[in-house]
Each structure stands twice: as C-alpha cells, then as structure tokens.
Amino acid sequence: MTRPMIDLEDVRKTYLMGTFAVHALRGITFQVKRGEYVAIMGMSGSGKSTLMNILGCLDTPTTGVYRLNGLDVKSADEDDLADLRNREIGFVFQSFNLIPRTRALSNVELPLSYAGLRRSQRRERALWAMRQVGLTDRVDHLPSELSGGQQQRVAIARALVTNPALILADEPTGNLDTTSTREVLSIFERLSDEGRTIILITHEREVADHAGRIVRLSDGEVVSDQRRALAEPAT
Numbered sequence: 001m002t003r004p005m006i007d008l009e010d011v012r013k014t015y016l017m018g019t020f021a022v023h024a025l026r027g028i029t030f031q032v033k034r035g036e037y038v039a040i041m042g043m044s045g046s047g048k049s050t051l052m053n054i055l056g057c058l059d060t061p062t063t064g065v066y067r068l069n070g071l072d073v074k075s076a077d078e079d080d081l082a083d084l085r086n087r088e089i090g091f092v093f094q095s096f097n098l099i100p101r102t103r104a105l106s107n108v109e110l111p112l113s114y115a116g117l118r119r120s121q122r123r124e125r126a127l128w129a130m131r132q133v134g135l136t137d138r139v140d141h142l143p144s145e146l147s148g149g150q151q152q153r154v155a156i157a158r159a160l161v162t163n164p165a166l167i168l169a170d171e172p173t174g175n176l177d178t179t180s181t182r183e184v185l186s187i188f189e190r191l192s193d194e195g196r197t198i199i200l201i202t203h204e205r206e207v208a209d210h211a212g213r214i215v216r217l218s219d220g221e222v223v224s225d226q227r228r229a230l231a232e233p234a235t
Contacts, residue, residue: 002033002034003069003070004031004032004033004034004067005032005033005034005035005036005068005069005165005166005197006030006031006032006055006066006067006068006166006197006199007031007065007066007067008028008029008030008031008064008065008066008067009029009064009065009066010027010028010029010063010064010065011025011027011028011029011051011054011061011063011064011065011066012025012026012027012028012061012062012063012064013025013047013050013054013059013061013062013220014062023220024047024050024220025047025050025051025054025061025220026047026219026220026221027064027221028047028051028064028217028220028221028222029222030215030222030225032197032199033197034165034195034197035192035195035196035197036197036198036212036213037188037189037192037197037198037200037210037211037212037213038198038199038200038211038212038213038214038215039200039201039202039207039208039209039210039211039213039214039215040052040199040200040201040202040215040217041202041203041205041208041214041215041216041217042203042216042217042218043203043218044203045219046217046218046219046220047217047219047220047221048201048203048217049170049201050220051201051217052168052170052199052201054066054073055068055168055199056085056089056091056168057073057076057081057084057085057089058085060073060074061074068084068088068166069088069165071084086111086114086115086162087115087162087164088164088165088166089164089165089166089167089168090158090159090160090161090162090164090166090167090168091159091168091169091170092152092155092156092159092167092168092169092170092172093155093169093170093171093172094170094171094172094174094175095175096143096148096151096152096154096155096175097155098143098151098154098155098158099143100142100143100144101142102142102143103139103140103141103142104130104135104138104139104140104141104142104143104146104154105123105126105127105130105139105140106126107143107154107158108126108129108130108154108157108158108161109122109123109125109126109161110158111158111161111162112125112126112161112162115162125161126139126157126161127139128161129157129158129160129161130154130157132156132157132160132187133153133154133156133157133160133187134153135150135153135154135157138150138154147180148175148176148177148180149176149177149179149180149181149183149184152172152173152175152176152180152184153183153184153187155172156172156184156187160191164196165196165197166196166197166198166199167188167191167196167197167198167199168199168201169188169198169199169200169201170201171201171202171203172184172188172200173185173202173204173207174202181207185207185210188200188210189210192212198211209228211228212227212228213225213226213227213228214226214228
C-alpha cells in the first residue's frame, strides 16, 4: 500500500494566552494521497490557518502526529524542518510575498539560493518555472510592474522552482479579480493533472469547488470530508 503524502492522527493545537487556553485544533485526523487536490475550507476562527502552519512545517502539534511523506514532523529539529520545507513544499500566499525591488526571475530563483545551486542552474530552473505559469515575457519586471494576477503567477513559479511534491496555497485568490482567479486556479488544476499534491486553503466555496476533495473545518474540527463526484461520461 502506498503511504500517504500527508497523514494526520488526532492532531491538536493549544495556545496559552496567560492562564487561558485556546484550542485551535481539536483532534484532526485525515490523510492526503500523493497527487490529490484538496481544498480545506472554513470561516475565520475555524482553525484552517493553524492547520496550514502545521501542514507547512511552520508549527508542530501540541499532541497527535503529523507525518509528511512518512516523516514524523515532531521528531525533526529546526534544521531538518527548514530542509524539509525547502525540498518538499512549495508555498503560495494570498499576499504574494515577493521582494519589491527584485525582478520576477530573481524572486523565482530565491529558494534555489538556499539549496546552494550555481547561478546558471538557478537561472535555468527559474526560466522553466516561469514558462509553467506563462510569464516568460515578464522575467525582467519588478513586482510593481505586474498585475495582481501576474504577481501571484510569479509566486506560483517560485513555489514550483524546487520541484516540490506538495504545493500549499493559503487563500491564493483572495486578492485577485475574477479573471486572475480563473487563471490561477487553471494553473493549479494543470499541476494536479500532472500529479502534484495540492492543498488549497480557502473560505470561498467557488474556489474550493475546483479541488477534487473538500475538507471543512469548524471550531478546530473536521465537520465534513467530501470527494467531488466525477462527471458522467458523454453518451
């Protein structure tokens, strides 16, 4: 049996605010197979941001187990976690997180600098990633010279440049208009079709409907986990 890319067992996260305990996650259990496209939905305060931080190895559970590609994340030290994030996970954020005074191609190259690749290798990989999002004509533009949709596509290219197994997108269409949202979601669908594992955090049903599976959170708990029905073949 193929091991899951993501395996959460009774994951709980509690924050102490003085003497008051905030239970952000209350026993989350689910798995994500390699190549699945999953949307995690929930309103503000549902726990989806806390869950995203744990899935992205930016935080660890208070109790419970999170395994990423078979590795128990809680057993890894900070250096191992940093290496895991850089090697296994591509992040896409609502606010793009591009460096303002750095051109698009250099923004995309940045994760490869941490990996110690030569400049020529970084440039080749970054150009490949920009082709994946259809922006080879914008490689020398600053973020301020790009539309919001183009900035998000640069951010997706940056997430892809290390060839990660998992793309973790946190409200990636939250700052985009309808046309740009459609373009970005089309890229995620294509990446999913190519076999990448996609986790999309969103509060919008219209966005979540593009995924093959929707996991709903409320008050730190999974309240539903549904796979999208396959379309009936044409007769």
